[in-house]
Amino acid sequence: MLTEERHQLIRDQLAADGKVLAGELASRFGVSEDTVRRDLRELAKAGQLRRVYGGAVASAPFAAATLSQRSRHAVEEKTRLARAAVGLLSAGQSLFIDGGTTNEAIARAIPRDMELTIATNSLGVASALVDRPLVELIMLGGRYVPNLGTCVGADTLAAVAQFGADLFFLGSCGLDVARGVTAFDSAEAEVKRAMVKNSAGIAIAVTNDKLATAAPYRVAGADAIRHLVVERTAPAATLADFQSQGAQVHFA
Amino acid sequence: MLTEERHQLIRDQLAADGKVLAGELASRFGVSEDTVRRDLRELAKAGQLRRVYGGAVASAPFAAATLSQRSRHAVEEKTRLARAAVGLLSAGQSLFIDGGTTNEAIARAIPRDMELTIATNSLGVASALVDRPLVELIMLGGRYVPNLGTCVGADTLAAVAQFGADLFFLGSCGLDVARGVTAFDSAEAEVKRAMVKNSAGIAIAVTNDKLATAAPYRVAGADAIRHLVVERTAPAATLADFQSQGAQVHFA
DNA sequence: GCATGTTTTGCCTGATCGTGCAAGAAACAG
DNA sequence: CTGTTTCTTGCACGATCAGGCAAAACATGC
Incomplete structure (x- = not known):
């Protein structure tokens, strides 16, 4: 699986769910959690998501409203x-x-x-x-x-x-x-x-x-x-x- | 097999799958990976695909472009x-x-x-x-x-x-x-x-x-x-x- | 046919990148 | 506070990469 492919799938899931879990992604992609964490770090650096403990959430404007305020x-x-x-x-x-x-x-x-x-x-x-x-x-x-x-x-x-x-x-x-x-x-x-x-x-x-x-x-x-x-x-x-x-x- | 033929097949697979793997293409075409890499490099230069580590992906819709087009x-x-x-x-x-x-x-x-x-x-x-x-x-x-x-x-x-x-x-x-x-x-x-x-x-x-x-x-x-x-x-x-x-x- | 120049291709080398592992730090939960 | 989970960092190994080189295929002109 291409690194790029993982990034796209992460973006997709973020758009759909508003959040991703590091462990879950790792098992879904069949790679180590370290690799997923590196992916998340890169995407965060590029401003495409916001890193949180245990995974990541969509970056503003979705995230703040979608996840933290609402149940x-x-x-x-x-x-x-x-x-x-x-x-x-x-x-x-x-x-x-x-x-x-x-x-x-x-x-x-x-x-x-x-x-x-x-x-x-x-x-x-x-x-x-x-x-x-x-x-x-x-x-x-x-x-x-x-x-x-x-x-x-x-x-x-x-x-x-x-x-x-x-x-x-x-x-x-x-x-x-x-x-x-x-x-x-x-x-x-x-x-x-x-x-x-x-x-x-x-x-x-x-x-x-x-x-x-x-x-x-x-x-x-x-x-x-x-x-x-x-x-x-x-x-x-x-x-x-x-x-x-x-x-x-x-x-x- | 003509160079142009390979290029067309690569374009086709990209349109169908959104990605190609260098190794896979090499064995499918019966050429060395180096040749495939050269093909990919040329197509990338012509803007027809985006080169990534291990292969290539369809050239970018915005979301992908922002982040990953760059090293x-x-x-x-x-x-x-x-x-x-x-x-x-x-x-x-x-x-x-x-x-x-x-x-x-x-x-x-x-x-x-x-x-x-x-x-x-x-x-x-x-x-x-x-x-x-x-x-x-x-x-x-x-x-x-x-x-x-x-x-x-x-x-x-x-x-x-x-x-x-x-x-x-x-x-x-x-x-x-x-x-x-x-x-x-x-x-x-x-x-x-x-x-x-x-x-x-x-x-x-x-x-x-x-x-x-x-x-x-x-x-x-x-x-x-x-x-x-x-x-x-x-x-x-x-x-x-x-x-x-x-x-x-x-x-x- | 033959010689010459160009293009394509495969292989080699050194460099880069992605990955998993391990150790220590930090964040969280109870 | 203690224990657990998650995170970062450094490292090592293998995969992948670009560039140089030479052989083969091809084209061109005589």
Whole structure:
């Protein structure tokens, strides 16, 4: 097995799982742990991952948010949501993809052989898409906000205005039938609103903890949601409310 | 068996498997490993594959390119260059940082306690900076080009025009006293020129292999370079030429 | 046919790189 | 605190590499 091959497999697993274990890689590759450690050290030096005791995790922006803050359960759940969300896509579409860990999972779940045009203001989403040769990637620039992992501001709004999407994967901070989709940050909400305006349809993938909650800044009404991707365990009553507003519900 | 025949078979297997092993090819073709190595070397020179220890892999999609296209030595060398380049900075400055592996190394080398405003069109540079709380990061959006790892195009130019920098870390494809700084790609060169225009000073960090070489598209004249960061082993004659054009030379 | 020059190939040599092993240091868990 | 796991460092061995050299294959011109 080529050294290069191992490096690629490590990158792949990092993109998929967000982490790798030194011992596990060693037995999978049939080499000593020392060799794996050397591989990890090199990749870390090249900035492609962050070394931690026992293995490595994806380098920012995934890692910090994906692994340390969230429970493992949430990661798996989001991956499931992402797989279901990707089912809404068809080749040749153009998309807006918003920031947030769920949307990053969606970006990672996009199949490598699907041709798409994707505009995003999230560095995490963009990073997940860089090695998809069939994806035309438009980065929506602007002032980067570390807490959000996305770009916002006047420059971002100007860039959004130049793009039209068939579908918008909206990252949601709060989702309530009465309040609609809401965000915690004013500038963030502004960008989301611009994306809504330039999209033919809106899709939202959320974990249960976001359902029936609201944040200060309004992005869109509940009736604007076309597709809602939720966990199987989502409360039926809440879902029925959204369906009555015209949303299609998809289970992960 | 014709040389050309072998080359075609190698290309075929690369397209199918993504990798080839020197020893395996030798026994399959019934030639010595040396011959296979020569084949691989030629194909690599023509950019049709990427040579690695033990064989070769399909030439690089971005992720692989960033890291491994370069030898271990190059990574270390670039890290050294980066440390020296960071020495040019002082707190409170605003910077343009261009794409390229050397500039990504510079971004990683920026101290965590330094306050800076940084605009970049490179996803790699941006990713390296996301967890630096004191860095105000401006992402220059646009159409993302996988081969370059940067955003280019009209949107990028518009974003560059809105920013002014004290210093511009220019990624150089070719650097020659007569031809100046040159790039391989037309759109890339255009963005670089816009950054040059909006910067008070230009800094370039290069490994020896870029010195005294040129690419098709001109970015700036040699006299525009204020700081040139080079390896200790850089040829003195070449450096003297740049110094006579007004560049300060810094050794890694 | 024959001589000459070029290209290709295999082998050799010294150098480099990747790997596993061992010892000591460091990080973690109880 | 103690014991365990993981990590780094140094070392040795084998695999792989680039460059030089000479023989063989091939092309070219007379």
